[in-house]
Amino acid sequence: MHHIRRGAGRPLLLIHGLGGHWQSWNPILDSLAASREVIAVDLPGFGQTPRLAGETSIRTLANEVANFLHVHGVTGIDAVGSSMGARLVLELARRGGIVGGVVSLNPGGFWRGWERHAFFSSIYLSIRLLRLLRPVLPAVCASPLGRALLLAQFSARPTKLAPEVVSDELCSYVASHAFDELLAQLAYGEEQQGAARNTIAHPLVIGWGKRDRVCFPRQAARALALFPDAQLHWFDRCGHFPHWDAPAQTVQLILSALGGERGKVADALSHADDRPDRAFSPGLHLPHSTDPAW
Structure with a gap:
């Protein structure tokens, strides 16, 4: 390995x-x-x-x-x-x-239920789009708009990501020999x-x-x-x-x-980081019913 x-x-x-x-x-x-x-x-x-x-x-x-x-x-x-x-x-x-x-x-x-099918179909369509874009993927990833479109499902702030990190990752998806088999295994195995x-x-x-x-x-x-x-x-x-x-x-x-x-x-x-200038609160907790993400 x-x-x-x-x-x-x-x-x-x-x-x-x-x-x-x-x-x-x-x-x-x-x-x-x-x-x-x-x-x-x-x-x-x-x-x-x-x-x-x-x-x-x-x-x-x-x-x-x-x-x-x-x-x-x-x-x-x-x-x-x-x-x-x-x-x-x-x-x-x-x-x-x-x-x-x-x-x-x-x-x-x-x-x-439907989450399983949503996962499979969304990733299935995404990888096929990436394979079509393979020759121009680095150029698309260099654009903030391109990163926003390609990573809308994966990142909360795709335009802030380094273009080379995004390009390298998406090109790896395209080159993966086991992607399709493992996608099906993850969804339905x-x-x-x-x-x-x-x-x-x-x-x-x-x-x-x-x-x-x-x-x-x-x-x-x-x-x-x-x-x-x-x-x-x-x-x-x-x-x-x-x-x-x-x-x-x-x-x-x-x-x-x-x-x-x-x-x-x-x-x-x-207590991992209690500085007031940080934009997060790292405490461990379960979401409440009023949490919009829940």
Whole structure:
């Protein structure tokens, strides 16, 4: 499995989302590497890692990641995942003994009914548009209007994103060999299993953007129902990729959540950044019924 290692300190695994590659983490990679040794992978069928000979699914990808960690002697490593990768780190946490603390950012796979079809059809149409635009994607991404149109579903502030980050990510989607198979698996394949209360010994935090138009915020309650040991962190003005829309807050969340024991996580996160000039409140909470995102 192709990967990069950067920084020094306690190892930290980063797992990208559907269609992505290790560069998906570029907005926060250097900040994390200042405190931890970061290992960012290309999952099979994405980036520079060949696809699997058989089925590509959450189950088989989890098997591959577990084997990768064993081979490299880092079983028990803390792990962070985004989107599909966020569901993958939850699966690894559920299995036990594979990863340590986990931060899961906007995990996919907790949709119900029409949400499942909306996810599949919207991403299906998006990837086909990107494939048609492939020759001119870098030029389109260089334009604020182009980024706004292409990333309206994924980011709460697409015009603020670096053009090279967007171009690199979308070109990776187009080049992914396993994209179509895994999209169908995510939408209509095996549903995510949960873990009973008090069965996960390490910190487990689920982060969710309140403006996520891929995995709607109401799905957070379903994720917590399956993983009752998890704590929830809302990103107030973020879409599907908090590490893009709010990189500093995301780094703060990861380092705070994975810096202590499970019982101390809530207190650490509620005081992660209390400076008045910050535009967010990082406390852990469930949404109230008056929350417009809920």
